[in-house]
Every structure is written in C-alpha cells, then in structure tokens.
Amino acid sequence: MMPPGPGRGVSPMLPLAYLVTATAAFVVAALAVPWLAPELAGHYYQPSVLALTHTVTLGWITLTIMGASYQIVPIVLGRPIWSERVARWQLALTATGVVGLVGHFFIGQWSGLLWAAGLVTLGVGLHLVNALLSVRGLASWTFTARLVALAHVGLALTTLFGLLLGLDKVVRFLPGDLFPNLHAHVHLALLGWVLPMVIGVAARVYPMFLLAREPAGWPGRVQLWGLGLGVPAVVVGILASPGLLPAGALAVAAAVLAHVAWVRDMVRGSRRPSLDWGLRFVLTGALALVPATGLGVALALDLLAGPRVALAYAALAFGAWASLTIAGMLLKIVPFLVWYRVYGPRAGREPVPSLPDLGWPAAERLSWALLTVGFATLAGALALGEPAGIRAAGLLVAAGALAFAVTLARVLHHLMPCARRATVAPARRVGAA
Amino acid sequence: MITASSNLGQLLDEHPGLVEVLAGCHDHFARLRNRTLRRVMAPRVTVGQAAAVAGVPVADLVATLRRAVGEPEGAPTTTAPPIVGGPGPRPAELDRLQAVEVDVREDIRRGEEPFARIVAAAKALGEADALVVRAPFEPVPLYDVLGRRGLAHWTEQLAADDWRVWFHRGAAPPAPVSPTAAPADAAALDVRGLEPPLPMVRVLERLDALAPGDTLTVLHERRPMFLYPQLDARGFRHETDEPEPGLVRIVIRRAQP
Numbered sequence: 001m002m003p004p005g006p007g008r009g010v011s012p013m014l015p016l017a018y019l020v021t022a023t024a025a026f027v028v029a030a031l032a033v034p035w036l037a038p039e040l041a042g043h044y045y046q047p048s049v050l051a052l053t054h055t056v057t058l059g060w061i062t063l064t065i066m067g068a069s070y071q072i073v074p075i076v077l078g079r080p081i082w083s084e085r086v087a088r089w090q091l092a093l094t095a096t097g098v099v100g101l102v103g104h105f106f107i108g109q110w111s112g113l114l115w116a117a118g119l120v121t122l123g124v125g126l127h128l129v130n131a132l133l134s135v136r137g138l139a140s141w142t143f144t145a146r147l148v149a150l151a152h153v154g155l156a157l158t159t160l161f162g163l164l165l166g167l168d169k170v171v172r173f174l175p176g177d178l179f180p181n182l183h184a185h186v187h188l189a190l191l192g193w194v195l196p197m198v199i200g201v202a203a204r205v206y207p208m209f210l211l212a213r214e215p216a217g218w219p220g221r222v223q224l225w226g227l228g229l230g231v232p233a234v235v236v237g238i239l240a241s242p243g244l245l246p247a248g249a250l251a252v253a254a255a256v257l258a259h260v261a262w263v264r265d266m267v268r269g270s271r272r273p274s275l276d277w278g279l280r281f282v283l284t285g286a287l288a289l290v291p292a293t294g295l296g297v298a299l300a301l302d303l304l305a306g307p308r309v310a311l312a313y314a315a316l317a318f319g320a321w322a323s324l325t326i327a328g329m330l331l332k333i334v335p336f337l338v339w340y341r342v343y344g345p346r347a348g349r350e351p352v353p354s355l356p357d358l359g360w361p362a363a364e365r366l367s368w369a370l371l372t373v374g375f376a377t378l379a380g381a382l383a384l385g386e387p388a389g390i391r392a393a394g395l396l397v398a399a400g401a402l403a404f405a406v407t408l409a410r411v412l413h414h415l416m417p418c419a420r421r422a423t424v425a426p427a428r429r430v431g432a433a
Numbered sequence: 434m435i436t437a438s439s440n441l442g443q444l445l446d447e448h449p450g451l452v453e454v455l456a457g458c459h460d461h462f463a464r465l466r467n468r469t470l471r472r473v474m475a476p477r478v479t480v481g482q483a484a485a486v487a488g489v490p491v492a493d494l495v496a497t498l499r500r501a502v503g504e505p506e507g508a509p510t511t512t513a514p515p516i517v518g519g520p521g522p523r524p525a526e527l528d529r530l531q532a533v534e535v536d537v538r539e540d541i542r543r544g545e546e547p548f549a550r551i552v553a554a555a556k557a558l559g560e561a562d563a564l565v566v567r568a569p570f571e572p573v574p575l576y577d578v579l580g581r582r583g584l585a586h587w588t589e590q591l592a593a594d595d596w597r598v599w600f601h602r603g604a605a606p607p608a609p610v611s612p613t614a615a616p617a618d619a620a621a622l623d624v625r626g627l628e629p630p631l632p633m634v635r636v637l638e639r640l641d642a643l644a645p646g647d648t649l650t651v652l653h654e655r656r657p658m659f660l661y662p663q664l665d666a667r668g669f670r671h672e673t674d675e676p677e678p679g680l681v682r683i684v685i686r687r688a689q690p
C-alpha cells in the first residue's frame with residue numbers, strides 16, 4: 001500500500017483567502033475599464049494602462065491560480081501542500097506587492113516600483129519553494145504534472161524578468177529596446193505561466209466536473225511539445241531572433257488547438273444531463289482561445305500590427321479566455337471549499353445542502369452573459385480605438401464582474417453561523433444511496 | 434439466413450434499414466436509432482437476446498426480420514446461446530454479499546452507452562461483492578457478457594421500466610482474483626463517475642454503519658485528498674493503493690475502541 005498522504009489537508013480558508021483577494025482585484029480592474037476608456041483608446045504604454053494590466057495579470061489571474069492550486073494541485077497530483085504557513089506568508093507578501101506595484105504604475109513613480117516588485121518576487125519565490133517541495137518525490141510525471149512544472153518555470157522567469165524591467169527603469173542596464181522586452185515579459189506571463197497551468201489542470205479537472213473520461217492520446221503530446229518548444233521560441237524570437245517568432249507562435253497555436261480539441265471531446269463524452277454555469281464559463285473561455293490565438297499568430301506573422309490590435313489581443317487572451325475560464329473554475333471551487341469547511345464535518349451525520357444549493361444560478365447566468373458580451377465587445381472597441389465603445393463594453397464587463405462577485409459573496413455567506421442554520425433545516429439529503 | 438443466434442450488429446451493418454423495422458416492432462428497439470448505442474450495444478446482442486430484452490417472441494422477431502430482408506420465413510430458428518445463471522428463487526448468498534449498485538437508467542434515458550461503466554464495476558468486484566445493475570429493461574446481453582466473467586445472475590422486475598439484476602460469483606466457475614479483492618468482512622463502495630463532493634458524501638454516509646474492526650473498501654478515480662482529514666477526524670484508519678491505472682482503492686477501517 002502506498003502511504004495515504006499525511007492526512008493533513010489544507011484548510012479551505014487558505015485558498016479562499018487567495019480567491020477572495022483575487023476577486024476583489026477583478027472587480028477593481030473591471031470597474032476601471034470604463035473609467036480608463038480614453039487611455040485605452042490610445043497606446044498601451046501608459047501608466048494607467050500598465051496599472052490596469054498588472055491588476056488583471058497579478059491581482060486577478062496569478063493570485064487565483066496560486067490560491068486554486070492549493071486546492072486543486074493536491075487533488076490532481078495526489079500530493080499534500082508542503083507548508084500552509086508559507087502559503088499564508090506568500091499571500092500577504094504578494095498581495096501587498098501587487099497593491100504597491102499597481103499604485104506606483106498608476107502614479108507613474110518608477111522608483112517606488114522596486115520595493116513592490118521585490119515583495120511580489122518574494123511572494124512568488126515562496127510559492128515556487130512550496131510547489132517544489134510539494135511535488136518532491138512525485139511518483140508519476142503525468143501530463144498535468146509536467147505542464148504544472150513548466151508553468152512554474154514560466155512564473156519564475158516572468159517574475160524575474162518583471163523585476164529586471166523595474167530595475168531597468170531606475171538604472172538602465174537591459175540590452176535591447178523597451179518594447180521587445182515588454183512584449184517578451186507579457187508573453188512569458190501569458191504563454192509560459194497562465195496557459196500551461198490552465199490547460200495542464202484542465203486535463204484532470206474538466207473530466208471531473210464534466211463526468212467525462214480523462215483525455216489521452218496525441219493531442220497531449222502536441223500540447224507538451226508545442227508549449228515546451230513554442231514558448232521559448234516566441235520569447236527568444238521577440239527579444240533577439242525574429243526568425244524564431246513565427247515558428248514558435250505556430251507551435252503554441254498547435255498546442256492551443258489540441259487543448260481545444262480535448263475540451264471538445266470531453267464535452268461530447270460528458271455524462272452530465274446539463275451544463276451548470278461554471279462549466280459554461282469555462283467552455284466559453286475555451287472557445288475564446290480560438291480568436292485569441294488567431295490574433296496572436298497574425299501579430300507574430302506580421303499580418304497585423306500596431307497597439308490597437310495588440311490591445312484587442314490582450315482583451316481576448318486575458319479577458320475572454322483567462323478571465324472567463326478562471327471565473328468558471330471559481331464557481332466550482334469556491335462552493336466546494338465553503339461546503340467542505342461548513343458542511344463536510346457534518347456530512348454523513350445529518351442532512352447537508354448540496355453544492356447547487358449554495359449557488360445562485362440566476363446571478364451566474366447574468367454574469368456569464370455580461371462578461372461574455374462585454375469582453376467580445378471590448379476586444380472590438382479596442383481594435384477600433386473608440387473611447388465610447390470601450391466605455392460601453394467596459395460597463396458591461398464591470399456589471400458582469402459585480403454580478404460574479406455577488407454570486408461568490410452569496411456562497412461565502414454560508415461561512416457565517418446564522419446562514420448555516422438557515423440553510424440546513426430545509427435542505428435535502430445529499431447522495432443518499 | 435437470420436436466426437435467433439444471428440449477431441444484431443452484423444445484421445444492422447448488412448441491412449441498415451432493419452433499424453426502422455426493429456423500431457417498429459417495439460419501443461425498446463427505437464434506441465438503436467442512436468448511432469452510439471447502436472455501434473456499442475448491437476454487436477454484443479443476438480437476435481434472440483434482443484427479443485428477450487423487448488419481451489417479444491423470438492420466432493416472431495426472426496420472422497419479421499427475415500420478411501424485411503426477403504428471406505424465407507419458414508426455415509427453422511436456432512435457439513440463442515445458453516445463458517449463465519437465470520431466474521428462480523433468490524439465492525440466499527445474496528444476503529451475505531455487499532451490493533455495489535450501478536444504476537444505468539439515467540444513462541440510457543439520455544441515450545448514452547452504459548456498457549463500459551458496468552464492465553468496469555464488474556472488473557472491480559470483490560469476492561464478497563455483488564454487482565447490482567438497475568436498468569429500464571431486462572439487460573439480457575449482460576447475462577452472457579458477465580457470465581463469461583464467472584458471474585451468475587438473479588433478476589427482479591420492480592416496475593415495467595425498472596429492472597434490478599444481481600450479478601454474483603454464485604455457483605459460476607471461479608474467476609481470477611480481482612485486483613480489488615477485499616477482506617471477507619469488507620463492504621464495498623464504488624464512487625467513480627460521481628461529481629465532487631458526492632464521492633466524499635457517499636463515503637461519510639457509510640461510516641456510521643461500520644462496526645469496530647469492519648472495513649469499507651472505496652473505489653475511486655483519484656486519491657481523495659479532502660476525504661483523508663475527515664476520516665482522521667472521525668477516528669478511522671485508512672490505506673490507499675492503486676491496483677491499476679485510473680483505479681484508486683481506499684480501505685477504511687473503524688479503529689478498535
């Protein structure tokens with residue numbers, strides 16, 4: 001018999017703390033979009049746009065992935081987290097660093113960026129140490145384990161690159177022009193950190209929720225090789241060797257399409273009678289990968305160019321794909337964590353509510369509609385550079401983010417003792433044989 | 434020549450138009466219009482077994498099919514292959530076995546193929562387990578398929594569209610020891626295919642009935658990292674292994690007082 005694991009599960013309050021912080025960042029970023037519409041209609045290299053970008057990438061996406069990984073990684077890799085205490089320090093350092101970073105970007109004080117970037121680097125460093133020690137001795141390097149490892153290499157490089165870019169603002173020492181360095185940093189984050197993490201975890205988590213067989217076969221190899229070779233080629237291509245960029249972009253595109261093919265197969269093989277809103281968010285996000293990838297490849301091949309297209313590409317990649325996917329995952333993860341914290345100890349001893357009893361489908365549907373239409377419209381308006389269109393789309397995104405936050409707040413209120421008593425009484429018994 | 438032992442899959446490959454003929458014979462056969470069900474189920478069924486599933490006389494069904502493809506109707510109809518086990522009084526040993534239920538009524542209602550799920554559960558069956566299949570019709574083809582795995586069966590019809598079939602080791606020839614064989618006093622619970630947190634709920638619901646020293650063997654798709662702390666908190670010991678890829682077995686034992 002293999003050991004059952006130390007039996008010390010992570011307290012659900014740890015990932016919840018990350019996810020609540022990240023959701024707050026999402027709401028702040030979404031509310032800022034209509035407000036920053038005139039700036040977004042111009043060039044992306046402006047203090048307020050950089051502040052908005054880091055609110056999304058660090059505050060929303062990275063904190064969510066870090067927090068979710070403390071719930072999901074033990075499940076998909078079958079390993080407990082090495083240290084919960086380190087993870088708590090990591091949240092405090094990273095969140096403080098992100099606030100400092102965003103604030104200094106916004107006011108355009110480059111010198112103040114350094115301490116904030118240093119805090120973020122420290123927080124990310126703790127995450128990497130925790131992740132490394134958690135997977136130490138892992139018996140089987142599955143598809144998911146490999147992509148999670150690749151993602152953490154991407155996170156380390158992205159953070160280091162970001163710190164160097166911050167230092168370069170104070171003491172100019174980096175070779176090359178500003179924009180290639182900036183583009184390489186963005187693509188390390190998007191393709192080297194977020195993409196492998198999401199598609200690696202998706203291979204284990206989507207079948208769990210879709211009640212489908214786990215995917216297998218050649219698309220997995222395409223994803224591994226496509227990202228393993230394509231991402232370095234894209235980054236090196238941007239920085240130093242433009243000839244590598246098209247090949248790298250095509251390799252990453254192949255990996256993305258293989259992932260989309262897997263998602264399609266899982267949906268076809270799903271045994272669920274219907275999709276809940278969390279899954280609809282996730283699947284809409286997967287669909288958005290197709291235009292985002294198309295735009296990325298077109299930029300890499302010089303078929304399209306300019307800051308307007310680049311901003312539209314960012315809206316599709318970080319908004320329509322990453323944000324919808326992450327929001328969908330949160331609609332699955334947060335109810336589970338709350339249920340586990342509040343009702344897990346009572347399960348089997350007394351009637352407890354089911355996960356759907358904790359949710360609010362009407363608000364989830366509203367959020368899905370507003371965010372889906374909002375991100376699609378935002379990408380179009382950014383491409384056109386129309387401030388009025390950007391403001392209108394931004395209002396949709398902001399309303400969608402607020403509806404999403406309200407949905408999560410309703411789930412979270414079960415953590416309050418008064419809410420538990422009110423819910424348990426009329427609830428049906430879950431899972432009776 | 435079509436006979437009771439003709440394979441339905443081959444027949445439909447050669448004469449695709451027979452799907453509509455079969456659907457016209459009985460509502461049960463209308464499911465064969467579903468391409469997935471037809472591809473998966475039909476090759477495993479003989480005409481005689483299909484007649485038994487639908488509750489129509491074998492000779493009538495054979496004659497109808499022959500008429501549809503232009504064969505003479507008067508030729509003799511051979512009987513279907515013998516079926517392992519069968520109806521009769523309820524075997525007493527079923528009371529001693531731990532039921533591992535696989536309910537496929539919803540799968541079939543949605544037009545999905547339940548065969549792989551049933552066979553997976555049969556493969557994971559311990560010596561002290563009985564596989565209980567709930568289906569909306571009598572799953573006659575399973576008698577043969579699982580009979581070849583050494584499982585006898587006993588069938589109950591609970592309602593017009595609700596059948597419960599117990600598959601057990603019984604007097605059937607001994608089968609190779611399952612990789613998931615559990616101790617003789619063990620209860621078994623298969624939580625594969627359930628959406629979280631239902632696997633955990635199902636397990637926790639079974640724990641109260643566990644006497645000191647008794648074991649509950651849980652079959653899972655992954656290591657239940659969030660279940661372990663609950664087991665620890667409730668004073669249960671547990672061991673986990675992975676007898677085959679994709680199958681995780683957790684043996685839970687109530688600690689002796």
